[in-house]
Amino acid sequence: MTTPSATSPNDRNIATSGFITVQSLTKKFGTNTALDNVSLTLDKGETMAIIGPSAAGKSVLLKCLAGLYGADGGKIILGGDDVSQTNAPARFDWAERIGMLFQQNALFDSMKVWENICFRQIERGTLTRKAAKEHAIDLLGHVGLSEDSAFLTPSDLSGGMQKRVGIARAISTDPEILLLDNPTAGLDPVLSNHIEIMISKIATQRGTTVITITNDMHIARTRYANLVMMYAGKIYWAGPTSDIDNAHNEHLTQMLNGSAQGPISMRMGKRGDQIVA
Amino acid sequence: MSKTQNAPGGVRSKTVVDYLNDENVRAILYQIIAIGLVILAGWYLVSNTLENLERQNISTGYSFLDLEASFEISESMIDYTAQSNYASALMVGLLNTVKVSLLGIILCTLIGTIFGIARLSSNWIVRKLATVYVETFRNIPVLLQLFFWYALIPNAFPHPRDAIEPLPGVLLTSRGIYLPVPVADNAYTLMGIAAIIAFIAIFFINRWARKRQDATGQPFPMAMVGIGIFVGLVFIAYLAGGAPTEMDIPALKGFNIRGGYNISPEFMAVLIGLTVYTSTYVAEVVRSGIQAVPNGQWEAADSLGIKRSVALRKVILPQSMRVAIPPLTNQYLNLTKNSSLAVAVGYPDLVSVSNTTMNQTGQAIEAISIFMSIYLGLSLLTSLFMNWFNKKMALVER
Numbered sequence: 001m002t003t004p005s006a007t008s009p010n011d012r013n014i015a016t017s018g019f020i021t022v023q024s025l026t027k028k029f030g031t032n033t034a035l036d037n038v039s040l041t042l043d044k045g046e047t048m049a050i051i052g053p054s055a056a057g058k059s060v061l062l063k064c065l066a067g068l069y070g071a072d073g074g075k076i077i078l079g080g081d082d083v084s085q086t087n088a089p090a091r092f093d094w095a096e097r098i099g100m101l102f103q104q105n106a107l108f109d110s111m112k113v114w115e116n117i118c119f120r121q122i123e124r125g126t127l128t129r130k131a132a133k134e135h136a137i138d139l140l141g142h143v144g145l146s147e148d149s150a151f152l153t154p155s156d157l158s159g160g161m162q163k164r165v166g167i168a169r170a171i172s173t174d175p176e177i178l179l180l181d182n183p184t185a186g187l188d189p190v191l192s193n194h195i196e197i198m199i200s201k202i203a204t205q206r207g208t209t210v211i212t213i214t215n216d217m218h219i220a221r222t223r224y225a226n227l228v229m230m231y232a233g234k235i236y237w238a239g240p241t242s243d244i245d246n247a248h249n250e251h252l253t254q255m256l257n258g259s260a261q262g263p264i265s266m267r268m269g270k271r272g273d274q275i276v277a
Numbered sequence: 278m279s280k281t282q283n284a285p286g287g288v289r290s291k292t293v294v295d296y297l298n299d300e301n302v303r304a305i306l307y308q309i310i311a312i313g314l315v316i317l318a319g320w321y322l323v324s325n326t327l328e329n330l331e332r333q334n335i336s337t338g339y340s341f342l343d344l345e346a347s348f349e350i351s352e353s354m355i356d357y358t359a360q361s362n363y364a365s366a367l368m369v370g371l372l373n374t375v376k377v378s379l380l381g382i383i384l385c386t387l388i389g390t391i392f393g394i395a396r397l398s399s400n401w402i403v404r405k406l407a408t409v410y411v412e413t414f415r416n417i418p419v420l421l422q423l424f425f426w427y428a429l430i431p432n433a434f435p436h437p438r439d440a441i442e443p444l445p446g447v448l449l450t451s452r453g454i455y456l457p458v459p460v461a462d463n464a465y466t467l468m469g470i471a472a473i474i475a476f477i478a479i480f481f482i483n484r485w486a487r488k489r490q491d492a493t494g495q496p497f498p499m500a501m502v503g504i505g506i507f508v509g510l511v512f513i514a515y516l517a518g519g520a521p522t523e524m525d526i527p528a529l530k531g532f533n534i535r536g537g538y539n540i541s542p543e544f545m546a547v548l549i550g551l552t553v554y555t556s557t558y559v560a561e562v563v564r565s566g567i568q569a570v571p572n573g574q575w576e577a578a579d580s581l582g583i584k585r586s587v588a589l590r591k592v593i594l595p596q597s598m599r600v601a602i603p604p605l606t607n608q609y610l611n612l613t614k615n616s617s618l619a620v621a622v623g624y625p626d627l628v629s630v631s632n633t634t635m636n637q638t639g640q641a642i643e644a645i646s647i648f649m650s651i652y653l654g655l656s657l658l659t660s661l662f663m664n665w666f667n668k669k670m671a672l673v674e675r
Contacts, residue, residue: 066580095582106577110595120581129490169581 019044026073034060036233047210049220052230058213062179066100067091099170103181105162107154114150117169139168160191180212341638350625370630378613384552389559396564415557427546427622437534446526454540455527464518471514475507543624555612562604566597606663610656
């Protein structure tokens with residue numbers, strides 16, 4: 001479980017065990033520090049939502065976990081393997097054990113929907129094209145799309161359908177970890193709810209560890225067991241969602257309401273400012 | 278049209294002024310006046326020209342095309358002698374233009390794509406070298422580059438007497454490259470036909486194989502079968518044609534090299550000049566095409582554990598094609614049109630032959646009208662092909 005810390009982001013008790021362990025992770029882009037000493041742990045099969053204002057480092061954290069960025073400091077340990085760097089030997093295996101949904105879906109318009117979903121299996125030769133197609137159609141059924149859509153190009157699909165295809169691609173290798181960057185962004189509330197129910201179902205059915213970035217506090221509190229709040233590259237609050245009501249109710253309400261001390265002032269605050277509830 | 282209505286009951290009949298105030302009548306009137314003026318100007322120019330030509334005793338018309346050209350052309354893809362007529366001389370020029378343009382387009386696409394990708398390389402040296410190449414050759418006028426290559430090539434190689442022979446029968450001299458070629462024989466025509474048949478067969482087998490693989494998953498060794506069909510058919514045609522073995526090998530005779538196939542320094546200068554110049558533009562087109570593909574596509578491929586080279590080939594390049602094809606068409610058209618600069622280094626392209634024809638016959642208007650319409654035709658053909666290709670690659674955006 002994550003280690004809740006309500007007072008200071010830096011003096012947390014760093015856990016070393018857990019299926020996903022991030023230890024004092026730092027990531028810089030030039031002079032800009034995107035992640036500053038971030039630590040968290042998550043057990044297998046747990047779900048976690050990351051919430052925070054834009055430019056808080058949420059997507060960077062997710063991309064570090066996915067192996068797209070290497071750490072400039074600290075460690076990322078997945079299932080006991082040190083995968084802090086993108087060229088870590090264990091990364092090759094982990095590419096198949098992690099499924100990722102990108103904020104913009106990032107589906108490949110150069111190929112059909114079914115090829116998109118099973119691209120890595122086709123490329124790695126783990127499935128024949130025929131088997132890949134059947135697998136893709138099966139997955140499309142899981143995310144509520146018809147068989148016909150398998151033979152379209154992603155650009156032929158609507159936004160909600162693209163999101164489903166993105167999820168189908170993320171789960172196509174039956175990954176142990178699912179990283180979802182804003183799975184409900186740009187969707188209407190009904191469809192958002194539908195997608196979230198689908199994600200919960202996948203997580204429970206398959207025992208997948210899910211980390212989701214969301215901007216919707218309601219979804220974060222109702223559908224995820226754990227919550228991480230980020231601001232300016234730091235973890236600002238982390239803990240089980242059930243704890244929120246007790247210790248942080250007031251401040252989180254402010255965050256939700258976007259009051260003067262909430263996200264707006266957070267965005268205006270200088271990097272490195274301590275924001276304490 | 279005009280709203281002329283003869284309503285019963287004696288409505289006031291329309292006067293001329295009424296008609297002139299009618300919008301529809303006016304619109305047509307203006308058009309008639311404009312067309313009239315254009316025709317008048319055209320008639321003035323044409324009649325003046327005809328009058329001047331008559332005064333100089335030059336008869337107009339295209340009948341000169343049947344006259345004997347009585348000039349030599351240094352290189353030709355068809356049988357041509359000084360006794361041939363002007364029409365075949367122009368044909369030689371056209372074929373030479375098409376040859377250098379087509380080869381130039383193919384080579385500049387290959388080289389340009391390589392440099393375009395190299396400009397985005399993560400390797401500092403590769404990236405900088407590509408930048409230097411592009412910025413150097415893009416910013417020097419293409420005519421000067423043709424002069425440069427034409428000055429360089431004859432001086433870089435020895436006199437025919439001391440020809441370099443890197444491979445038996447291949448000679449590198451200041452007068453160009455000489456290659457051995459088989460002596461013309463019916464067997465080669467037969468082989469050409471066999472090659473075309475092989476390509477058609479491969480196309481259909483490939484389609485069938487892909488369909489079968491999609492349906493049943495059974496892979497088909499297309500590469501092996503394809504090579505087998507091609508080599509087999511062409512070889513059978515070769516045997517059927519009597520298996521000729523006679524080769525025309527270039528050799529020094531007197532002061533010059535005779536026989537074989539000669540790639541002239543003029544041709545090389547034009548080809549290299551146009552290719553290098555246009556490839557820099559193609560490189561920029563390819564680079565911008567690749568950069569137009571969102572970075573998320575690279576990241577998505579990366580997150581799936583796909584190698585960068587595979588991602589480039591299967592994800593990035595197909596998508597950048599859509600952005601790159603229209604500007605690429607422009608570059609192909611530019612190359613074709615720039616090939617008319619070949620006249621500057623003495624390569625007998627269409628313009629060069631037309632110039633000679635013009636000087637000898639005085640039929641300037643006719644000669645210019647011929648090569649202008651040929652360039653127009655070539656450009657339109659290129660556009661037509663590229664538009665078709667673009668449509669094929671285009672993304673359907675919903």
